[in-house]
Amino acid sequence: MATLLHIDSSVFPTSASSSRAVAEAFRSAWAEQHPDGTVIHRDLSAAPVPHLTADAHTAGLSDPSGHTPGQAAAFAERLTLIEELERADAVLIGAPMYNFAIPSTLKAWLDNVILFGRTAGETPTAKGTPVTVIASRGGSYEPGTPRESYEYVRTYLTTVFADTLAMDLDFIVPELTMAPHNPAMSELVPLYEASRERALTAAAAKAKELADRLAA
Template identity: 40%
Template sequence: MQILRIDSATTGVNSVSRILTQAITDHLTAKHPEATLIQRDLVTDPLPHIDAAATGAIRLPQDSHDEAMAAAFPAERAVLDQFLASDIVVIGAPMYNFTIPSQLKAWLDRLGVPGVTFTYKDGAPQGLAGGRRVIVASSRGGAYEMGGTAEHQETLLRDFFAFIGIPDVEFVRAEKTGFGPEARDQAIADARARVAGL
């Protein structure tokens, strides 16, 4: 079994999502001591935003790659292969300005690959990347569960993974972390209780 941990928060030791990804991976590796844990920090080792060469390397057949695409292909494909080789993917996803950090979006952009993780059949999308578990450590400064304020963080992740064949994304959520130290501590405690039930 392989567990892949992805972190994207830029707040370092103050990151709530990193506290949660640590708690989740600690829990999972205790349950599955035989598992291999791979960690990818998109802040200390960021992926560049995709450009023409990366897009072509990811999406076009290798025999149609130009020189820049061919040079980019090994590193670009390695990101996707790491994801596809994983049985469980733990993603730290803080909300930044109502959505996910751009570092995390750059990682997602390498997973949506026609003919590999999705295709179209009879005019409808069909996900090809099922068979793995995705757990999102979601942290948000405000309160969004009750609606009222638009959020494009969890909804984006839910929609993206459903599109590539993983409809049952699990969320471990810490909300209201910006409401003060007591609210932050309570949110983390509540999220840790959720982790124990994974």
């Protein structure tokens, strides 16, 4: 049975969140292909993981036999998150852009699962695992747009998932999500609607593609 690790980080419910809505389209298509599969869902807004502490960090770099009680407890929490990543056949990440970057809750999750000598380094343990990131944003940061140079989400997550964790990364980008709410962007509503439809379609197609790949 296939296992999907699904991470949400939007502070909004699905009805008000493009990243959650598009991720749900992926997950629904995935469930159709894997009715008996397992989904590990972490909603980082509802239940944030601990930010990296000195104990959690140093424990990851030292022999477990020498851990203090504080290090042992902190590292046990990290291991839970790392093992979820390692046993996933595919990973789905909802990563809305907040103030030009990812939510702090998602950064905390990443800080916990990136462990050199295990998930990162010469033989990363999640190498090759497909990861689909729903990188929603209120405006557009595509090449040629006025805010192209402010695009830090895909740049950062490419460094993390593709370059550091050696995962098979793909982005789906619903953009202009603030158009229906900001009068100054009202002329962009049709572009927002088209972007959302493309993202929903792409999410369902990606889930089916991965299902076929895993079944092969």
